[in-house]
Amino acid sequence: MASAHLSRFVDFGRKIICVGRNYSEHAIELGNAIPERPLLFLKPTSSYVEEGSPIKIPAGCSSLHHEIELGVVIKSKCSKVKPEDVMIHVGGFCLALDMTARDFQDEAKKKGHPWTLAKGFDTSCPVSAFIPSEKIMDPHNIELWCSVNGVARQRGSTKDMIFNVPTLLSYISTYFTLEPGDVVLTGTPSGVGPVKVGDVIEGGITDVLTMKFMVEK
């Protein structure tokens, strides 16, 4: 698929598959165990929001958290692929925020309920412009950062991922057929925290791109 088409992954993508607790320091900061296998959950594509539109706090949420993450954009259909064969299905990347209603998630965790509402509400997946693969020579050696109102909150390197991108994609493809335009969010480094109405969240991949979102009611 031509990357001009792939650049509109937000319009035609079918799935957003997210990985949880893929950085030890983040798992620890929320009091969670380090996973033995990738922890997966989904967001609906209706959760996408692009720059120029705001992030909206979901009804009843009193603790909306930012989680800055590297997104991997799939360019070709594949299923049950080995780690060594999977990267040819990657068309590029994006920067994303896995916006999380932490209070909803905490309640769901206590009750053993799914995270769907905590992670999948409208505007829970702000994304940057598409980044062609050529711009990221090594997805395991990039620096992600996130600030709120100009104050640094998160800074981490993708070299600290517990499961690297080929391992994640191979594992995911064992259970879900990956399709063009699908996006895999690869987990967040430490430093997650709350935002409120009027805040400005900025994120970046050092030397590659930045993005900015306002938080509204």
Ligand SMILES: O=C([O-])CC(=O)C(=O)O
């Ligand atoms: O909510 C969480 O802590 C799990 C998650 O999405 C992440 O680690 O990126």
Ligand SMILES: [Mg+2]
């Ligand atoms: Mg996350």
